[in-house]
Amino acid sequence: MTYMDKSIEEIHEALIKGKVTSKELIKESLEKTKEIEKKCNAFVTILDDAKPVEVTDELLSGIPYGIKDNYSTEGILSTGSSNTLKDYIPFFTATAIENLTKKGAIPVNKTALDEFGMGGTGTTCHTGTITNPWDHTRMCAGSSAGSAAAVAAGVYPYATGSDTGDSIRKPAAYCGIVGYKPTYGMISRYGLFPFASSLDHLGALTRSVKDAAIVVDGMKGIDKNDMTSWDSSNIHLYDSIDGNIKGKKLCYIKEICDINNYPNADNELKEHLANFMDTIEKCKKLGFEVKEESIDQTLLNALPSVYVVISCAEATSNMSNLTGFIFGPRAEGESWDQSLKNYRTKGFSPLIKRRFVIGSYVLQAENKDRYFHNAQRVRRLLVDEWNKLYKKYDAIILPVGSGPAKKLEGSKDILDQNTAILEEHLQIGNFGGFPSITIPNGFIDNLPVGINITGKCYDDINVLNIAYAIESSMNYKGQVVKEVK
Amino acid sequence: MDYKVMIGLEMHCEISETKTKVFSGAKNDFSEYPNDSVKPIDMAFPGTLPTVNKEAVRMSLMASMILGCSQPEYLYFERKNYYYPDLPKGFQITQETKPAPIGSYGEFIYEHEGKKKKARINNLHLEEDAASSDHYPSGSRINYNRAGVPLLELVTEPDFRSADEAVAFLEAIRNIYRYAGISEADSKKGQVRCDVNVSIMDASLDETNPENWGTKVEIKNVNSFSAVRDAINYEIERQLNLLNSGKKEEIEQETRRWDEESGTTIHMRSKVDAIDYKYFVEPNIPKFKIKKEWLEEIRKSIPRLPYERKETYINEYGITDYDATIIIKDKKISDFYEECIKLKADPKMASNWITTNLLGNLNKLELEFDDLTLTPKMLKDLIDLVESKEISSKQAKEVFLDILTTGKTPQEIVKEKDMKQMSDEEEIVKIANEVLDENPDAIDQYKKGRTNVVDWLTGQIMKKTKGQANPTIARSTMATEIEKR
Structure with missing residues (x-):
């Protein structure tokens, strides 16, 4: 009998009824961790000394989980999967983790990610590439690759993630699980290693919508250490999921979903979009009113550049604290600036350095208005477009990516221009701080694919309810990996 | 050709009267122990976030009002990005002119050589101080106590025509900060630091056109008012010498630094090497609406300022302009004087005692005002003893000196010395x-x-x-x- 492949509700019931103990759960989770570490290279740190806690009425009490390694954890190595922090042991814990600890949650490992969350492949971790548990020749996407792989493989029912562009929601789709980032500021960012502060969200990777609600209920809350956090004490996500979607309206966007936009579409893309349209039909049968909407193609085309400009600009500033003087392995150098240069040159992967160069370039006095300020203007325009849709619809439903997980071989973190919008549209959820959730909606070539549901700010309950209803109409809830190869 | 000297000032003054730092919960105190008042954010540990100290904002808004500036509708902060060992985050949180800082475009009237002068304020902004460093032959040490201390930076238009005028203005501002309870403004504690801009223009040209102002030279890090005077005078002479010897082109737009030891200014960098600080709005601090009611509340709470007190002293207490000027020069003296009057001491007598005996003896005995054993009550009692002819005025002077050296009350001293004047x-x-x-x-x-x-x-x-x-x-x-x- 295994438990780590069950839902939080089921595990909790087993604990309450005494069918299993917290100690046994930890043992099972750690064993599975070691197995998946060999197969997927998903972890930076395994917490062999994890201790059981008293099981209470709290759903999360006594249950193991994983923490993405860009969360600061007191006394536990926290690297951000970067060589620049390979020995860094913080002396304070992220607020979201403190909140989970109060609920009795037990971390058993720290999961690997694209360096500081700045990648979408799971291949830029200082501990090496993370492979997709469904097919080890494929990527998990990123940056929450380790968390996604571990949850999909049944290491535990959930892991924390962070999402600046789609870093929770895309790996969730590639791994056939649920990825949810709530409204910006619902979960405090204090203790999350920043990538781009105005886009950074915390969230959860789980195997069901209800579990996602339970975990975010546990992580959220206003925090005096994060001025962008807000009081959500009157919002109870898990308790509010009732599956009632009467009169709910959804829309999808023609310029993103219509196969005719992609003249060179391969079979995977064709199947993916056809499968998406099947899901739309299911939604209609469930009682949703679903309509197709159109958005200015020029505006949509600007999306990837807007993301690159804003995220790189903020990142280059946010990571200026990484000098090796106060923390991190200090580099040799004849002077302080030589030492700093050596530390940063050796410590960061080429991808990150490329982003720093872009970030610096767009902020330079002579470029700032053209790139940075214009990017902010277009960000506002895109958010306004989405908000206009939210006046008519409860949520926007869209396919995630252009198909199932991509092959690792030959993968580059460079976009295919043709399908750029399909790959990047989840970033609008970060531009607007919208609540956004990915759930699995089928398989292509025996590999999972997903859809995303995004709603307006502070409307998390609505988004979760819609996702729950759709999830309940399909057979992918709670699925764990059935290995392909 | 007749010359006119154009002097503009940048005055940085730490706000010393808040309990905590400006974006950090660490104590804002002048600790003698290095790294004693430090929180994780002051050393930029990954995941830390700034939180705005409302009290520092309140004090800054008050300063903005006193200086006749306009206050912004929304409060924003910006990042000024540069690398330096005393700046752990790699950026300083500060304000620029767009969006509007805590104060814009004000006018301030100060006195110089008995005449009222007007200085235009370009802007006033609130920012955080950097850490302080001590340099030793073997290396440098950084003390993070100062990192994050609130700092008010005031930028004037080039409205001063001599070093003495500039210093008179700085003294007036320092006094304002002290009277308003914003800062001790103590140069010895490094709380006040100035940058000075000096240029020389052809007096026959139109002063309202900045193009006629001549080539501006900036002198950085001038850390006392006497150094401000010396640096300006040195720079005027240096520039005049170049002009008079026909080497006008050798005056270049540059940043120089005041070297206390040699009493000269030294070239630091040219305009072409100016640092691009890549400013952008701090994303971790949401824009904050400054409510009209709050501004009104602050305006009403502005304490009585030196020029208001002076008017009262002259018009209501009947003391001379000369004496009133001496008393208001130091808030502590002025407070002492007002305390005497509250105790119903004769205003003229009290003023005489303070301006002649008290200030004279403080100098002679090399006493600081804070070490003073004389209380307003003692002075009032002493004045009464003379008034009632119980002791002679000659005896009173002796008693006064004894109070300063022994801290005993006048009554005690009169009794001990058997001094009572015989009036029977x-x-x-x-x-x-x-x-x-x-x-x-x-x-x-x-x-x-x-x-x-x-x-x-x-x-x-x-x-x-x-x-x-x-x-x-x-x-x-x-x-x-x-x-x-």
Whole structure:
């Protein structure tokens, strides 16, 4: 009998009824961790000394989980999967983790990610590439690759993630699980290693919508250490999921979903979009009113550049604290600036350095208005477009990516221009701080694919309810990996 | 050609009166122990976030009002990005002119050589201080106590025509900060630091056109007002020498630094090497609406400022402009004076005691005002003792000195020294007759017309009473009694 492949509700019931103990759960989770570490290279740190806690009425009490390694954890190595922090042991814990600890949650490992969350492949971790548990020749996407792989493989029912562009929601789709980032500021960012502060969200990777609600209920809350956090004490996500979607309206966007936009579409893309349209039909049968909407193609085309400009600009500033003087392995150098240069040159992967160069370039006095300020203007325009849709619809439903997980071989973190919008549209959820959730909606070539549901700010309950209803109409809830190869 | 000197100032003053730092919960105190007032954010540990200290904002808004600036509708902060060992985050949180800082475009009237002068304020902004570093032959040490201390930066238009004018303005501002309870503004604690801009223009040209102002040279890190005076005077002379020797082109737009030791300014960098600080709005601090009611509340709470106090002193208390100017020069003295008046001391007497005896003796005894053992109550009692003729004014001066050196009350000193002035006329009549009985020769001389012998006889009364007899009464008594003989 295994438990780590069950839902939080089921595990909790087993604990309450005494069918299993917290100690046994930890043992099972750690064993599975070691197995998946060999197969997927998903972890930076395994917490062999994890201790059981008293099981209470709290759903999360006594249950193991994983923490993405860009969360600061007191006394536990926290690297951000970067060589620049390979020995860094913080002396304070992220607020979201403190909140989970109060609920009795037990971390058993720290999961690997694209360096500081700045990648979408799971291949830029200082501990090496993370492979997709469904097919080890494929990527998990990123940056929450380790968390996604571990949850999909049944290491535990959930892991924390962070999402600046789609870093929770895309790996969730590639791994056939649920990825949810709530409204910006619902979960405090204090203790999350920043990538781009105005886009950074915390969230959860789980195997069901209800579990996602339970975990975010546990992580959220206003925090005096994060001025962008807000009081959500009157919002109870898990308790509010009732599956009632009467009169709910959804829309999808023609310029993103219509196969005719992609003249060179391969079979995977064709199947993916056809499968998406099947899901739309299911939604209609469930009682949703679903309509197709159109958005200015020029505006949509600007999306990837807007993301690159804003995220790189903020990142280059946010990571200026990484000098090796106060923390991190200090580099040799004849002077302080030589030492700093050596530390940063050796410590960061080429991808990150490329982003720093872009970030610096767009902020330079002579470029700032053209790139940075214009990017902010277009960000506002895109958010306004989405908000206009939210006046008519409860949520926007869209396919995630252009198909199932991509092959690792030959993968580059460079976009295919043709399908750029399909790959990047989840970033609008970060531009607007919208609540956004990915759930699995089928398989292509025996590999999972997903859809995303995004709603307006502070409307998390609505988004979760819609996702729950759709999830309940399909057979992918709670699925764990059935290995392909 | 006639020249006109154009001087503009940037005055940085730490806000010393808040409990905590400006974006950090660490204590804002002047600790003698290095790294004693430090929170994780002051050393930029990954995942830390800034939180705005409302009290620092309140004080800054008050300063903005006093300086006649306009206050912004929304409060924003910006990042100024650069690498330096004393700047752990790699950026300083500050304000620029767009969006509007805490204060924009004000006018401030100050006095110089008895004349009222107007200086235009370009802007006032709130920012955080950097850490401080100490340099040793073996290396440098950084002390993070100062990192994050609130700092007000005031930028003027080039409205000063001499070093003395500039210093008079700085002294007036420093006084304002002290009176308003914003800062101790103590140069010795490094709380006040200035940058100075100096250029020389052709006096025949139109001053309202900045193009006519001449080539501006900036002098950085001038850390005392006397250094400001010296640096400006040095720079004026340097530039004039170049102009007069036909080397106008050698005056380049540059940043220089004041070297205290050599008393010269030294080239740091040219305009072409100016640092691009890549400013952008701090994303971790949401824009904050400054409510009108709050501004009104702050405006009402502005304490009485030196020029208001001066008017009261002259018009209501009837003291001279000269004395009033001396008293308001130091808030502590002014507070002391007002305390005396509250205790119903005679305003003119109190002013005389303070401006002559108190300030004179503080210098002579090398005492700091804070070490003063004299209290307003003691001064009031001392004045009363003289008024009621219990001691003579000569005795009072002795008592005053004793208070300063021993801290005893005037009553205690008068009693210990058996100093009470004898005003009992019967007693004096008795002593006068004793003196006359002992000096029959003097009576003879008096009767022969040498009336000035009365003075000598009065002196004998004083001798007998050890100076305690009221001299006026003693003289008139003697004059009456000798007539009776």
